Amino acid sequence: MRRQDGPGERSYWEDFILDWRDDDTVADLLHAVAENPVTESGGETNPIVWEDGCGSGDCGSCAMLINGKPLLACRAKVADFPPAPIMLEPLSKFPLVRDLWVDRSVIDESLKQLEVWIETDSYQPAESGPTVSPEAAKNAQEFARCIHCGICIEACPSVSSISEYRGPLAISASAAYLELQPSGLQNDRLQQSLMQPGGVADCGNAGNCVHLCPRGIPLTTAIAMANRRVNATAWKRLRGK
Numbered sequence: 001m002r003r004q005d006g007p008g009e010r011s012y013w014e015d016f017i018l019d020w021r022d023d024d025t026v027a028d029l030l031h032a033v034a035e036n037p038v039t040e041s042g043g044e045t046n047p048i049v050w051e052d053g054c055g056s057g058d059c060g061s062c063a064m065l066i067n068g069k070p071l072l073a074c075r076a077k078v079a080d081f082p083p084a085p086i087m088l089e090p091l092s093k094f095p096l097v098r099d100l101w102v103d104r105s106v107i108d109e110s111l112k113q114l115e116v117w118i119e120t121d122s123y124q125p126a127e128s129g130p131t132v133s134p135e136a137a138k139n140a141q142e143f144a145r146c147i148h149c150g151i152c153i154e155a156c157p158s159v160s161s162i163s164e165y166r167g168p169l170a171i172s173a174s175a176a177y178l179e180l181q182p183s184g185l186q187n188d189r190l191q192q193s194l195m196q197p198g199g200v201a202d203c204g205n206a207g208n209c210v211h212l213c214p215r216g217i218p219l220t221t222a223i224a225m226a227n228r229r230v231n232a233t234a235w236k237r238l239r240g241k
Contacts, residue, residue: 001048001088003099015040015085020078026086027055027062027073030100050100057214060149064100065089070154072214091154104150110166114193116173136179143176143222145215152209152219164198168209168219171200175222178229191233200227 004011017040018032030050037045053059055074062073067087078086094102146169153159153167174194194200200223209219 001100002090003048004090004096006098007096014045022077022079024078025074026066026071026076026078026088027052029078029086030073030088048100049098058147060147060151060214063091063149063151063154065091065154070151070212072149072151075214091150093154093159094150102150104148107148107150107153107169110170111173114166114170114174114199115189116170116177132180139225140176140179143172143179143217145217146172147215149214151212151214155208155212156204157206157208158202158204163202165202166198168203168223171203171226172217172219172222174200175226178226191230194226194230195234200230203227 001014001016002011003014016029016033016038018029020029030048030052034047037047039045050064050073051061052074053061057072057075060072063070064073065071065088066073066076067081068089070091073088088100090096090100091102094104094106097103148169150169152169156165156167158165159167171194174190177190203223205220207220210217213219
C-alpha cells in the first residue's frame, strides 16, 4: 500500500498480511487493518486514512487505485484478483490529502465552470412550462445517476495536468441538463461553456469511462449527445438563426 502523510510529503510503501474470506472486499481488508494496524514486519503503524461511506457502491467515496485500476474498494472482491499482493494507491488525478484520501472538490469546480445549473432569476407559472418528452426525461435520469466517485476522470487519458478537459463526469451532467431543455428553450449559457477549451470537443473518445463506471452510465452516449447539441447551436449561429 502506498502511503503519504500529506501533500508534498514523501510517499512510502507499507505491506500487510491479512486473512480473508471469499466474499471479502478490499474495503473489508482496510477495516481489518484499521482494527490492527501492524505491518508485515510486525511493527505498529498509523491507521490508514481513506474515505468510507455506504459500503454498497452508492456513494463513491472509497474510489482508489487497486492494482493500478480505479475501482470502488467496497465492490472490489479480493477473490477476483490474482493470488499476489494487492497494491492500493490513491487516485492520481486528484490532489492528495493523505494516504488513500484525495480531494475531489475539483469535480464541483468543473460543474461550476460549465455552469451546470438551472436559473431561478424569474418566476414562471407552472402552466407555462415547456413539455419534456418521456425519452428525454429517461435519458436525463440515466445520465444523472452519477455518484461523483471520480473513476471516469481517473480512467480518462484526455484528463491530465497539461489538458483543460473537465472530464466525462461534467460533460455527462451537462448532457443530463440539456436533455431537459426543449428546443425552444435551449440553455445558451451552458452550450457556450461546452464550446470553450476544456469542453466537449476535448474528449478523445477513448471509452475508458464507460468500461469502468461503477454505475454503468453510458458516458460516451452522453458526451456524443452534448456534442451534437453544441454543434447544432454553433451552426445555427453561423447561419444567423
